[in-house]
Amino acid sequence: MSSELTEPGTGPTGAAPTLSEVAKRAGVSSITVSRVVRMPDLVAPETRARVEQAMRDLGYIPNLVAGALASARTNSVGVLVPTIANSIFADTVQGLSDKLEPLGFSVILAQSRYDAVREDRMLAALLSRRPEAIIMVGSPATEEGSRLLRNARIPIVETWDLPANPIDAVAGFDNYKAGVAVAKHLVAQGRKQLAFIGGDDPRGTRRWFGLRDEALASGLAEPRRLILDRKDSGSVAAHARLPDVDAVFAANDAHAIGFMSGLRKAGLLRDGPASAQPVAVIGLGDLEMGRLISPTLSTISVHGDAIGRTAATLTLERGGERRIDLGFELVLRDSG
Amino acid sequence: MSSELTEPGTGPTGAAPTLSEVAKRAGVSSITVSRVVRMPDLVAPETRARVEQAMRDLGYIPNLVAGALASARTNSVGVLVPTIANSIFADTVQGLSDKLEPLGFSVILAQSRYDAVREDRMLAALLSRRPEAIIMVGSPATEEGSRLLRNARIPIVETWDLPANPIDAVAGFDNYKAGVAVAKHLVAQGRKQLAFIGGDDPRGTRRWFGLRDEALASGLAEPRRLILDRKDSGSVAAHARLPDVDAVFAANDAHAIGFMSGLRKAGLLRDGPASAQPVAVIGLGDLEMGRLISPTLSTISVHGDAIGRTAATLTLERGGERRIDLGFELVLRDSG
DNA sequence: TCGCCTCATGTTAGCGCTAACATAGAGCAA
DNA sequence: TTGCTCTATGTTAGCGCTAACATGAGGCGA
Numbered sequence: 219m220s221s222e223l224t225e226p227g228t229g230p231t232g233a234a235p236t237l238s239e240v241a242k243r244a245g246v247s248s249i250t251v252s253r254v255v256r257m258p259d260l261v262a263p264e265t266r267a268r269v270e271q272a273m274r275d276l277g278y279i280p281n282l283v284a285g286a287l288a289s290a291r292t293n294s295v296g297v298l299v300p301t302i303a304n305s306i307f308a309d310t311v312q313g314l315s316d317k318l319e320p321l322g323f324s325v326i327l328a329q330s331r332y333d334a335v336r337e338d339r340m341l342a343a344l345l346s347r348r349p350e351a352i353i354m355v356g357s358p359a360t361e362e363g364s365r366l367l368r369n370a371r372i373p374i375v376e377t378w379d380l381p382a383n384p385i386d387a388v389a390g391f392d393n394y395k396a397g398v399a400v401a402k403h404l405v406a407q408g409r410k411q412l413a414f415i416g417g418d419d420p421r422g423t424r425r426w427f428g429l430r431d432e433a434l435a436s437g438l439a440e441p442r443r444l445i446l447d448r449k450d451s452g453s454v455a456a457h458a459r460l461p462d463v464d465a466v467f468a469a470n471d472a473h474a475i476g477f478m479s480g481l482r483k484a485g486l487l488r489d490g491p492a493s494a495q496p497v498a499v500i501g502l503g504d505l506e507m508g509r510l511i512s513p514t515l516s517t518i519s520v521h522g523d524a525i526g527r528t529a530a531t532l533t534l535e536r537g538g539e540r541r542i543d544l545g546f547e548l549v550l551r552d553s554g
Numbered sequence: 555m556s557s558e559l560t561e562p563g564t565g566p567t568g569a570a571p572t573l574s575e576v577a578k579r580a581g582v583s584s585i586t587v588s589r590v591v592r593m594p595d596l597v598a599p600e601t602r603a604r605v606e607q608a609m610r611d612l613g614y615i616p617n618l619v620a621g622a623l624a625s626a627r628t629n630s631v632g633v634l635v636p637t638i639a640n641s642i643f644a645d646t647v648q649g650l651s652d653k654l655e656p657l658g659f660s661v662i663l664a665q666s667r668y669d670a671v672r673e674d675r676m677l678a679a680l681l682s683r684r685p686e687a688i689i690m691v692g693s694p695a696t697e698e699g700s701r702l703l704r705n706a707r708i709p710i711v712e713t714w715d716l717p718a719n720p721i722d723a724v725a726g727f728d729n730y731k732a733g734v735a736v737a738k739h740l741v742a743q744g745r746k747q748l749a750f751i752g753g754d755d756p757r758g759t760r761r762w763f764g765l766r767d768e769a770l771a772s773g774l775a776e777p778r779r780l781i782l783d784r785k786d787s788g789s790v791a792a793h794a795r796l797p798d799v800d801a802v803f804a805a806n807d808a809h810a811i812g813f814m815s816g817l818r819k820a821g822l823l824r825d826g827p828a829s830a831q832p833v834a835v836i837g838l839g840d841l842e843m844g845r846l847i848s849p850t851l852s853t854i855s856v857h858g859d860a861i862g863r864t865a866a867t868l869t870l871e872r873g874g875e876r877r878i879d880l881g882f883e884l885v886l887r888d889s890g
Numbered sequence: 891t892c893g894c895c896t897c898a899t900g901t902t903a904g905c906g907c908t909a910a911c912a913t914a915g916a917g918c919a920a
Numbered sequence: 921t922t923g924c925t926c927t928a929t930g931t932t933a934g935c936g937c938t939a940a941c942a943t944g945a946g947g948c949g950a
Contacts, residue, residue, distance in 0.1 A: 234684075234706075236905095236906060236907085237906065237907065238907090246929075246930090247929070247930050247931080248907080248908095248930095249907095249908075249909095249929075249930065249931085250928085250929060250930080252908065253928095253929090256908090260927085260928075260929095261928075262927085262928060262929090265928080265929085277705050279678065279681050279682050279702075279706075280682050280906095280907085281682065281684060281906055281907070282682045282683050282684070282907095283619060283622050283623050283683065283684050283905090283906080283907090284905070284906035284907040284908090284935095285906080285907055285908070286619050286907090286935095287620050287623050287905090287906080287907070287908090287934095287935050287936065288908040288909080288934080288935055289907080289908055289909075289935085290908095292619060294683075297663075301648065302638065302644050302647055302648050302651070303644045303645045303647070303648035303649075303858075303859065304644065304645065304842070305644070308638050308639045308640065308641070308644045309639045309640065311638055311639070311663070312637065312639035312665065315638075315663065315664075315665055316665070316667075319664065319665070319676070319679075322679070324662050324664070324679065325662065325663045325664070326630075326660050326661065326662055327633075327647070327651065327661045327662075327663045328651075328655065328660070328661070329648065329651055329652070329655070331652075340655070342615065343655075343658075343660065345615050346615050346616050346617065346618045347619065347660060348570075348617060348618070348619050365613075370570075370615075371570075472842065472843070475843060475846050475847070476842075476846050478846070479845075479846035479847070482848055506640070506808065506812075507811060507843050509815075510811050510812050510815040511811070511815070511847050512815075512818055512848075523639065572935095572936060572937085573936065573937065573938095574936080574937090582899075582900090583899070583900050584900095584936085584937080584938095585899075585900065585901085585937095585938075585939095586898085586899060586900080588937070588938065589898095589899090592938090596897090596898075596899090597898075598897085598898060598899090601898080601899085616936095616937085617935095617936055617937070618937095619935090619936080619937090620905095620935070620936035620937040620938090621936080621937055621938070622905095622937090623904095623905050623906065623935090623936080623937070623938090624904080624905055624936075624937040624938040624939080625905085625937080625938055625939075626938095
């Protein structure tokens, strides 16, 4: 606002300098300054130097809010995850942000905390910032959430799953098949009574169905399912509630390691190979930790960062395959 | 743009509906619609109902980009962390976002990847979105970064440390003292040759200085310092490079657990108490995992989420104490 | 009756920038 | 010279919203 020009190196006197203040100081029109910022090749070298000097003198920082309004491009993407702390979704956020930041996109991060109401609220909040795409873990929990995303007419990427009717693009893996793969392995190992421990979110539930269906198809008794509160992620106590069980598939590695800790207390954990374990334990996520503990943790390995990078790519390209199955891998170590 | 009104439930025909389209449909002026969105109490109930119906009919989503430009309030905060994956900073992001999201603030997330150049670039990128505050882990690595933040004239919160000359507010703990506390404990335990493993970022380095100074003051030999690459966070191999050492302080729990894994391979890990360990290991962060493994991990406990929540509070309140020391706690378990 | 307040709503201008369309001068072939 | 092209820069209008200031219709005390 100050019509006085700030002296070089003095720092700003009041409000942040604007394009036109830079323009005035450099003796050009504002559009020329705008071009120096965005398409420097269109400006003659001497003019450009003068403008750049003026920008430095004033400490000019472009106002992308105004730029976004004028150009209808915000250069931002909205990212919605259930939770970021202590979770493998952090890898996904890292992956997509590593891909998007160099291209000038900012990441607007929101957490749903596994709460459908909060999810819808966060989706609306994200959309009101007019991101150029939305990347979310899973799919909207409510019809309203779906509607919001469909109407937004921007790329939407659902991740960490392969929904049957995606809104737009998908980067994930088949959680049901992961459950099946674990059951097959445990059956082949001669296990008789399986159990699943973890949350009851959509993806965890699909893993459970895969495990159960395959166990039943193999003639085993109906597996047990223990739904754990999200707080006791390393659930030491879970073992006490699963007597007679000789194999456990945990919804994530943290649950698995917690369960193993319960087994250890009960004297049911060996330092030997899988065949020596009274109770087999398989995790999901392939945390580095799983390789470091003893016995080492068998797990379904999923590349969270690849999911993020793929999701980022899908927001940038409108054509091509919009449903990417990144798969998973059953990594067998000593726990089961 | 379409002057045709969209029929209820039909979904948008073209561009997103604007305030004035809603206003036209409800037979009021745009400012009245704006008031229904932001200050509904100022609008008569019948008018409000009509406007709300029109908003629903058109699927109106307010454009916060335009609102921000007009009101000079973006309702966003910029958050800069070294990395979000696999790190305790995720707790901090979760904590601050839990506090800010209900108040209508969005989190714009950026990662520096421990790279000073990238940090400056991300700071400039954040500032160009005109956030109402910046929360960062640590302090700017360069003079340029400091200058940018000082000139921004918004609340700045530096976290995870207690810088001597903060830009504005601080929410952290004394990393030097953490090193001292660990050294004191190890000396009391009769350890003779200490070592520090971890990164050489500013906070890790301060922990190292604390450990070293206290060890020397206690008459021990100069501790060893092993700078690990960020990639081998669980550094199994570190042990081989530290012969003769009988106590290790790891910059974080992941390093500590990795080191213990190396000790196990070398036959230097016991399931008994700290006094039975040939080599004591102390971590930092108090990951849940540390409680689950065997032997349980002794660690400096730091409340990452409390740092985040405190930082959020500091961005909202301009007055009051701007330097909050959240402390730490030496939690002694079986590893050292 | 007047003047003044309150409540509900409207008018105007402008936030800081960019798209789209001028304009002006230089270079140059015919 | 004319007329065309190319390069560098400028002018104008407007993105969708909100702050600040009207306006106008009642209510109400004296």
